[in-house]
Amino acid sequence: MINTQEMDGWARLGPLALREGETAQAQIYACLREALISGYFQPGEEISLRRTAAVLGTSVTPVREALRQLESDGGLEVWGGNRVLRVPILTEAELNDIRDIRLELEGFAATLAIEKITAAQIRIIANACAMMRRAADERNADRYLESNWRFHKLIYRAAERPVLMGVIEGMWLRVGPLIRHAVTSPNHFARSMESHDLAEQALRDRDADALRAAIVKDISDAAIDLGATLKQNEGGAD
Amino acid sequence: MINTQEMDGWARLGPLALREGETAQAQIYACLREALISGYFQPGEEISLRRTAAVLGTSVTPVREALRQLESDGGLEVWGGNRVLRVPILTEAELNDIRDIRLELEGFAATLAIEKITAAQIRIIANACAMMRRAADERNADRYLESNWRFHKLIYRAAERPVLMGVIEGMWLRVGPLIRHAVTSPNHFARSMESHDLAEQALRDRDADALRAAIVKDISDAAIDLGATLKQNEGGAD
């Protein structure tokens, strides 16, 4: 593994065969947004317009718009006198800020979801939970993170609140670059699966309070590991 | 008053003397964002790249980035096969969605604010409230909306939660184009000032529950008028 600081995120991306019918800008945006949520980029990693354009095989124009959008979402930030865009390095205050917003909104979304969710949706969510459990057993961080996001997204989507869903996704976008390191915390997998099992059971029981409690526990536990990751990186980065 | 559909928002903007040291894109973004929050543009109004660039005296490039950012914020949306950007026309479902997010987050921000707010800040907020009362007496919608946003912003800012503040601002951005019409509802000023007086008193008493209740009442009342405005415009627009 060479030059993880620079190429890690890009290696997973590839040249990105552009689908016609959709704008290049939208595809680049979606692609990078997903990559950020999935933690393919590290906090502090710089994203160059020309490099990105070269990797993706487009010109700089659509890349710039996509990156600007991500900046607006809080997924990137301008840094230094060079105005280069980089993955934000969160402070502890910002992390607490995001945690509390997540507690409010994801708890609320979970409550709404109980009222509307169908048996079919619950089955799909159970599948995601099972996939997560397998990934945890194999200690496969990639698959774990992917199915974790999938699990939560499926629950919140059941609330049928597009705006709320968008705001929640924005919070995940901000913490995405941190979670990949957080899952390496001791007992993270075990504690995390505990919450998810509780959530799954609450869904089956259609118990709104229990689901909310499970989500709250999951977010709170994760925030502790994220905070620890933050302190750990504090010395090395920047 | 000629051609209110097209030029209303632009007339208030003017050529926008660009300050150097900041990027044109950032200034255009800030300018249009403020205009949207203040309700200078109407729902459904189309925003053309070249027209905007011409009015602002720049080329199309920075305008495009600014508009793309606003799209990402939910302040604009692509519309039609022409992919023209326009001010979104909210549905009733989206409006309820936004209202509930506001209830959660602004209520939470108000609770946090009580713990941190200083006497000096309370005085400034009282000034904003007084200005709002004058504007209500004069039925001056412009000044009323401006000081209303100022009033709320000052309270939430006291919570010292930048991310939370950003999300709340995003919600105001989405409802901005509607509120100008909503304030024309009968008794809107009176009902609204009622909530604001309660909020101001709660701040003086440093009573978190009372402040939250006042904010909740304000948002709920406003949502009713916004919904009515929505139904009213339903026939005419689109």
Add this chain to the structure above:
DNA sequence: TAGCGTTAAGTGAGATCACACTTTGATCCC
């Protein structure tokens, strides 16, 4: 060898141009 100044490479910002597409309005034909 340490420090400084210069140079080269890389960065984002913004203007301009060509292109494909949609919309619109006028003209022409039935």
Add this chain to the structure above:
DNA sequence: GGGATCAAAGTGTGATCTCACTTAACGCTA
């Protein structure tokens, strides 16, 4: 007179180029 057709204007999209600036590396001098 009414409807279809075609042309013109307007739209966003994306590529390319220049510019000002920052950064980092190299070589030179003391």
